[in-house]
Amino acid sequence: MVGGIVVFVSLLIGLGPLNDNSFLTHLATGRIMWADHHIPHTDPYSFTAPGKGWVVQSWLASLFYGATENWWGPPGVLLLVGLSAAVVGGIVWALTRPAGSLVGRLTIVCPVILIGADGGWVERPLLFGLMAMGVVLLAAEGRVDPRWLVPVMWVWVNSHGSFPLGLVVLGLFAIGRRLDNESPATELAALKWASIGTALAAINPLGPRLLIFPIELLSRQDVLSNVLEWQAPKFTRIGQRVFLAEVVLAIVLVARRPSWRTSLPLAVFTAAALLGARNTVVASMIFIPGLARGLAGLRGMTLSGDDRRAIFRPMLAALGVISVLSMAVAAAGPVYSYNGYPVAAVTWAQRNDLLGPDNRMVSRDFVGNYLEARFGTSVPVFLDDRYDMFPPSVVDDFVTLTGGNAGWEEVLDRYAASAVLWPTKEALAQLLAVSPRWRIAYTDQEFLIAVPRDE
Numbered sequence: 001m002v003g004g005i006v007v008f009v010s011l012l013i014g015l016g017p018l019n020d021n022s023f024l025t026h027l028a029t030g031r032i033m034w035a036d037h038h039i040p041h042t043d044p045y046s047f048t049a050p051g052k053g054w055v056v057q058s059w060l061a062s063l064f065y066g067a068t069e070n071w072w073g074p075p076g077v078l079l080l081v082g083l084s085a086a087v088v089g090g091i092v093w094a095l096t097r098p099a100g101s102l103v104g105r106l107t108i109v110c111p112v113i114l115i116g117a118d119g120g121w122v123e124r125p126l127l128f129g130l131m132a133m134g135v136v137l138l139a140a141e142g143r144v145d146p147r148w149l150v151p152v153m154w155v156w157v158n159s160h161g162s163f164p165l166g167l168v169v170l171g172l173f174a175i176g177r178r179l180d181n182e183s184p185a186t187e188l189a190a191l192k193w194a195s196i197g198t199a200l201a202a203i204n205p206l207g208p209r210l211l212i213f214p215i216e217l218l219s220r221q222d223v224l225s226n227v228l229e230w231q232a233p234k235f236t237r238i239g240q241r242v243f244l245a246e247v248v249l250a251i252v253l254v255a256r257r258p259s260w261r262t263s264l265p266l267a268v269f270t271a272a273a274l275l276g277a278r279n280t281v282v283a284s285m286i287f288i289p290g291l292a293r294g295l296a297g298l299r300g301m302t303l304s305g306d307d308r309r310a311i312f313r314p315m316l317a318a319l320g321v322i323s324v325l326s327m328a329v330a331a332a333g334p335v336y337s338y339n340g341y342p343v344a345a346v347t348w349a350q351r352n353d354l355l356g357p358d359n360r361m362v363s364r365d366f367v368g369n370y371l372e373a374r375f376g377t378s379v380p381v382f383l384d385d386r387y388d389m390f391p392p393s394v395v396d397d398f399v400t401l402t403g404g405n406a407g408w409e410e411v412l413d414r415y416a417a418s419a420v421l422w423p424t425k426e427a428l429a430q431l432l433a434v435s436p437r438w439r440i441a442y443t444d445q446e447f448l449i450a451v452p453r454d455e
């Protein structure tokens with residue numbers, strides 16, 4: 001019954017209005033793939049990198065989004081995300097089983113769900129990666145036939161660039177088991193089949209390059225260092241603070257029941273999370289097997305699922321009905337949420353002929369994602385959040401604009417900007433407002449549009 005509630009809560013997390021800016025570009029790309037029956041190999045969206053080679057690492061996830069929207073409309077996409085989050089929640093609950101007691105299992109699962117709810121289990125391809133990671137962990141625990149990792153890894157490689165983490169965690173589990181003077185046969189079997197699945201993933205529409213994409217991405221530290229989610233967490237978000245509490249709990253439990261199999265993944269992935277905020281959601285799942293073993297057998301934690309009363313069956317059935325109703329209500333309401341995006345400003349710009357193939361509107365990265373979802377390839381954008389694809393010079397110019405740094409006017413001149421759409425509270429907006437070369441043509445509480453004075 002409690003497991004059903006965990007899955008239900010996870011479903012509700014996934015059924016939130018779709019608002020993530022990266023998702024918008026994945027959706028736009030999925031539409032291209034579905035309509036044109038091909039995967040873009042060059043940038044189709046920007047005027048700063050037109051025709052530049054682009055590796056669509058998450059092409060399979062984009063295809064899922066595009067096909068689902070084509071078949072069932074926006075509600076279908078929302079349900080895809082919601083059900084994916086529910087699967088992740090179910091896997092998380094299953095991984096806590098070795099803890100034995102209800103209190104112990106909830107002690108593990110609650111932080112993981114809070115981290116997921118704080119932007120981790122959202123409508124990004126990472127959600128498919130989390131499902132795959134869950135299956136990898138179950139296989140390492142001997143709970144899933146490791147041969148299933150062949151198709152799982154193929155899907156993971158073609159859906160999200162986090163797939164090397166699955167191989168890393170299996171290797172750490174195997175080494176830890178050996179250091180604990182135990183047989184690592186289960187972990188090595190999982191690693192073998194996962195490696196086979198990864199190798200077979202080279203057979204895809206984009207070829208073997210998908211396998212080396214994570215290395216190419218990490219080599220762009222000059223660019224990634226400017227991206228918030230790749231920076232060290234500042235622990236201002238609730239999910240990041242909960243992650244710290246999870247790490248402390250894990251350390252306490254390792255002290256209670258020392259184990260290299262628990263300690264190695266804890267050390268490696270805590271370090272990874274402290275170096276990059278985006279790693280916290282993955283690390284929170286990887287810690288679960290160690291936490292479950294550490295909480296097993298604690299005194300006073302005797303309430304388990306062994307005593308199953310008949311009343312729980314109709315209660316679980318009622319929960320299933322509520323889940324279906326929740327999906328129906330969510331699908332009937334607004335699916336795509338554009339709160340925080342310049343919807344009114346873009347509509348004004350469209351009506352005043354500031355958008356189109358021959359226009360060059362400079363805007364923030366997330367605005368670029370929004371324009372791609374709204375207009376596809378018909379409105380060239382200055383930049384979006386595909387930082388690994390854009391030339392470093394473009395990203396450097398973007399940093400100059402976001403900081404309102406010296407040389408911002410030269411940047412706008414360099415790209416022959418026909419208009420600038422920018423948040424009103426940022427430094428560049430204030431500079432545009434007092435510049436003799438620019439005039440404010442539109443403004444609202446959140447965004448303004450500036451155009452050259454000679455137009």
